[in-house]
Amino acid sequence: MMVNDGVQPDKYLGPTILKACSMMERIEAGKMVRGYVVRKGMEEDVFVRNALIDMYANYGDLGYSERVFDTMNERDVVSWTALIVAYTSHGLVDEAIDTFSRMESDGINADLIAWNALVSGFARNGEIDLALRSLEEMQEIGLRPKNGGRINYAENIFVGVKQKSTTIWNEMIAAYPNEGNAGARMELFNSTKEAGPKPDVITYNTILAAYARDGKKNEAYELLNEMFEVGLRPNVVTFNILISGYQKSGLDHEVLKLLQAMQSPHSDSFVSQLMRKLIPPDHVTDSVVVNGALAASTDLGLSRQGKELHGYVVRNNLEYNVYVLSALVDMYSECCDMDSAAEVFWKTENRNTVMWNTTMAGYINKRKPYKAFGLFNMMQNEGLKPSPITFMILMPACGEIGALTLGKELHGCLLKCQFDRSSIHIGSALIDMFAKCGCIWEAKQVFDSQSVKVVIVWNSMILSFSAHRMIENALDLFAQMQMSGGMPDGRTFTALLSACALSGLVEEGWNYFSLMEHIYDIALTLEHYTCMVRILGSIGLLDEAVDFIKKMPFTPDACIWDTQAARALFELELDNASYYILLSNIYASTGLWDSSKSLRSLVKESQSTRIKECSCISIGSRLHSFEGGMVSCSMLDDIMVMWHELADDMRDPVYAGASKPIRVCKNLRMCVDCHTSAKLISKIVEREIFVKDSSFYHYMRNELSNDFSCKKVWFLLFNPNDNKHNLDNNCELMASRTSNEHTYDNDRT
């Protein structure tokens, strides 16, 4: 037959055929091959021996397997594994364990296949405990198969188990991770049904959990029906699974529906019927329901609902659950009720770091950063350690208000904390913070110190250079990014294109635009198109800009068209104060005084502090904050006196006094008047003044200003006639004065 002396086989042939024979259960053919191997003097070959062990084991002659193994001169890991398989396939678990440990003491390390043989051997013999323990041991020594390996092992075990009990079945279903595996769980459920085991409540709950977390509520309710049909009744866990799953997948309305059903069990909805069949809620339910419902009402901005839930918390003794309380603080601060949030916070006895974080984030979002920093100090005094998230909350706030001293302190604190695997966003937050505080080179230092530069780190640095009008540095950095193999994303190009717009770099702009489209295959967004329009506009190519706009696959917005678009933007971003001012100016400039006035009062009277204009001034480590229209301030009198003195001095240049720099941060653009005043003041008092406005950084150092003039032709796209304030300049501070979106600092002293 196939054994023919005329052909010269290599050393792999024998074992390969042996293996094939054993698989084909052709022991007779196998014996013939063995005779051939002996004749060829290949009997001592390790490969051959290993195959022989396997062959004999498969056909019942375990003694032969052992003899082949024992008489080997050298054994490799495959030999040992073959013997382990031989034992486990004969139900000799103890011998398999013994062989495994002999192998290790022989100095041979078990590889994945060896472990696999042991684990599935255990499983096949019903030794599930041993199998699972071995799996754990594998994990401990760091043996972990790549992608989905764990499931493979579970499947291995599951297939090996001859009599599938409901428990094993449930375990196997649960072995598929919760998220995104509803299909896999369902498939296993269906394919194992016929094999004998009866599904129980746990089987159904496990699959329901996957459906709920994937937001597949129709499938979930269908399965719930099936559960009833086979005579099973959902329990309280079923309910908890649904609520928490829906919450996680963002089905807020479904969460609230379940909540209402729970509170009014007499309604006829499907969910209410379900509830009536459940046992009463337990402590987990309370927590799940309250947290889920709180998160839902926070998302939907339902403050009344939130207050009712607070009542529920009090009535049901949940005031000692720090998770629930944090969710309450979050809910109140999202609903603009920081007083209630603070009340909950201070009433809490065992505040943890997360609770402090939540409250600090609340103050920062409500533009009371100094309150947040106060809390940060108290938190440390109470001996609580900040978490990486603490820094993610406070760092951007430092940048926002230009609090450099605080930012540096935070940086030091961060280094002391030595988080081993802190958030990948921290590096970029640090860069942002330093840049926004005017320290571009410290930002660069942080950038350089990042051992692994993820795309957001590159983006932060490029954007920082661009905001400092260091366009060349920004574009250079991108070149470095390309050279080091970094992958840019859409934001990288937004940063680059807006840098080009600042310097009127049309050619470079087009280059980046096509690079993004054709090389990096990045989806073009309205933002990218807007940047291109600004680039074209920046050197007066208005016809080209209009052509470009017409070809865009987007509806043009305010950055592109003037008044019309301003309104569109205004509708999109209700919280952005700049748009209110811009729109108000546009109304005013076109004679629509009523519209302008009503919009202005909207800004002033708005309940939302977000659209108030505000400034923070930090001198040394002290921080003062001012809001537009503010009339009570402990230092206001002093400030006004100073202001009048300065106003005089500006006309009479006799200067005196100097010390630390003054840093001013505005949430609106700085206007020409403010800019000039600030510059003069800097001269008069001989102090460096740094102003950060909503878009740029301005350094006033005595006579030097590094604000680069920029040919702002594109303001023609807005309103060429108007270059003055249209709002009252009734603010207390120069820095708080309202600015006009289309006035520019095109001056260089």
Place this chain on the structure above:
DNA sequence: ATAGGGTTAG
């Protein structure tokens, strides 16, 4: 014990 909980930032 094989199924169910959690807050903060991005």
